[in-house]
Amino acid sequence: MKRIVTIQDISCLGKCSLTVALPIISAMGVETAIIPTAVLSTHTMFQNFTCKDLDDQIVPIASHWKKEGIQFDGIYTGYLASAQQIQTVISVMDRFKEKNKTVTVVDPAMADNGKMYPAFDNEFPKAMAKLCGMADIVLPNITEACFMTGTAYAEQYDEAYVRVLLRRLAALGCGKVILKGVNVNGNYGVLCYDSASDVYTPYWHEKLSKSYHGTGDIFASTFVGALMRDKSLTESMQIAADYTVSCIRITMENPNANWYGVDFESAIPMLLKRLP
């Protein structure tokens, strides 16, 4: 069984970050170690959330594992609490990245719909761009790609705008990009870009009328799980997109659904059917 480590916060309630990454990746048959970077009472879309930074634990945890000779097939980072914490995570990634073994995946979770999440300042995207530049695969949405590349965010855009964004991400050092929430020529979906060949492969899917918090984390976790189960980059992207859409649909159809996250639990059996 492959083993990954995922580095992101614990939002104790709210269905995001580690509370979705652990169940999804484990259910997909991949051992999932964690480095929790902060403990929050909820995600930051709630009012009055508490937050305890665990910055001082990250290096000691990594050092213990090094002494034990632990290696990883994958390193997946998600929401990180500060620019300083990103520096710490960069050092951990450097220590654990084994050539030709460890795949590094960075979800630069920090913004959506043209806005940064509440906890971040203008320094944050610069630090995140540095982490993305080190990764094998990055998973930004359009807003995150704009913030990291200094591109003006547009609600409506054409294919040329997407190409500019992808080339600017490549200039940061991002080798492979899965760009999320792409909306061009009436098509909606995700695309997989390989900077070496400058070629992208879109996967268009249904756009549902509601959006929910935490779906980026569900996409990223499923993508990592599929990749570790030896699916190709494009197939992993498609499995992640299909599962995320199913989670949203199930939640929209549930009159008792919570506002703060999606019912990803109900769709896990469907997801596992994609992994024979």
Ligand code: PXL
């Ligand atoms: O889903 C991304 C995420 C993860 N963790 C925390 C968040 C968010 C998004 O707002 O606030 C704490």
